[in-house]
Amino acid sequence: MVPVKPSRRDLQALAERSAKALYDPDRASQALGMRITSIAPQRCTVSMTVRADMTNGHAICHGGIIFTLADSAFAFACNSEGEATVAATGSIDFLAAAREGDTLVAAAHERWRGGRSGIYEVTITNQVGATIALFRGRSHRVGNRSSTTQDPS
């Protein structure tokens, strides 16, 4: 049988199904109140409102929680083709403080792909558009390539 190249519509549907399949059991992202606000092949946007229980001893949002938001957006983006893919590394520059009540948005997109590896960048902004942090992550695919074109129906 001749393999058929998936259409853009197929890929978008796959990205949506993959994000849902990954988000539904993701108790950490849910516990932190994260919402996927957009999803597309190799791209994802996640938002989160900073709660009192996310602040640290300096009374600002804990840097780890900001990293976690970026890491979730990265995860949904790099798993958007339906293959299990995990983070190998992540690095973040903290540029401005976020405070209780701020709504943060993490926008992730793929910068490069080769073999089982990918590089993703995530920009984290607040409700007035200020850049809070910049994240870069390297992904490693652990699942089976063939599942990309798998028809789940």
Place this chain on the structure above:
Amino acid sequence: MVPVKPSRRDLQALAERSAKALYDPDRASQALGMRITSIAPQRCTVSMTVRADMTNGHAICHGGIIFTLADSAFAFACNSEGEATVAATGSIDFLAAAREGDTLVAAAHERWRGGRSGIYEVTITNQVGATIALFRGRSHRVGNRSSTTQDPS
């Protein structure tokens, strides 16, 4: 008045007071069940047990939560002299998965200090001693140097 160099005992007492002062209002670290298990000048160890609500869609501990544990240990270590110090950057290599029920320990120590900047390394291990992740962070002191030798009594 001639300044007196603080003794090792003074510095240890300052580290303990500083950690307590930073931990008490740190709602994020507390909400994640983190406990400071040791503190000394420029060093800190923090432990955390992976709960169900810390797992992601791959049924392993969310990488962001592991980063958050490392970042907290880093924060207590780099604030151990009583001056407000924040993270400028952090990078992490994820080396092995952590699972629900695992107890993770993040051990942070200073690698370098110069001016207002410091470099800290954090090793995250699990209950059987396997290395889960390696973290490196750069700190930036925002507070007043003079507070180092401040007597709070």
Place this chain on the structure above:
Amino acid sequence: MVPVKPSRRDLQALAERSAKALYDPDRASQALGMRITSIAPQRCTVSMTVRADMTNGHAICHGGIIFTLADSAFAFACNSEGEATVAATGSIDFLAAAREGDTLVAAAHERWRGGRSGIYEVTITNQVGATIALFRGRSHRVGNRSSTTQDPS
């Protein structure tokens, strides 16, 4: 006297002068055969051909030389306003090998600026457009802000 906002043309002229002033005494970049192929405010492109004396024991271009190319492009971009600015950190992902005879291009641009710090990204590609490496650097301005609008004539 009322300060006058520099025009786009002024800023472009300043970027060109600044790049020349930084490149002329830059013996390292010259010894490696680097050429500035474009310069603009906060942006720079530098090219370099991989010579035999840039290869390592695996017979590919030494990763440090690729980093050096990226770092030079970063330097010209972050010094494009005429203020002395140095690199505080740099990180690179090596994605594909470069070989003797390849012509590499490093394209740097600013991602963020705040206070004395900036974040720059550099993409390194070869003569057929393949991505060889991705670099991110954090800059620290050490010079005087006022020099930005200084008229050197």
Place this chain on the structure above:
Amino acid sequence: MVPVKPSRRDLQALAERSAKALYDPDRASQALGMRITSIAPQRCTVSMTVRADMTNGHAICHGGIIFTLADSAFAFACNSEGEATVAATGSIDFLAAAREGDTLVAAAHERWRGGRSGIYEVTITNQVGATIALFRGRSHRVGNRSSTTQDPS
């Protein structure tokens, strides 16, 4: 035939042979005047004197050349078991300037190993012991595992 665990002496001899085999054709490290000053399994020290043609437009050693020194030490350390291993990522914090005439030493050691990956740290100091930079790299083994215990005689 029962495999025999190599002795410490065998491993040291293998490290020395591997370093020589990698250094001899490494034209980049040689062109920069690097000398391997110690080698052991998973560890290596490399020294280099900063020449005029290694300085940048700020009249200090080009950060890329410091990275290159660290990267070479990393390479000799991570190839010390005779298997072809390359750098996947590298990150560096520049902490103090190096100047023409300074002799820099890069000391690399393995921090972690798992599967085909390793994490190495490199400390770069000058002739008076000041820390110039801290480097961390992730290695990826591309060669054949069996070659570790291969007797080349």
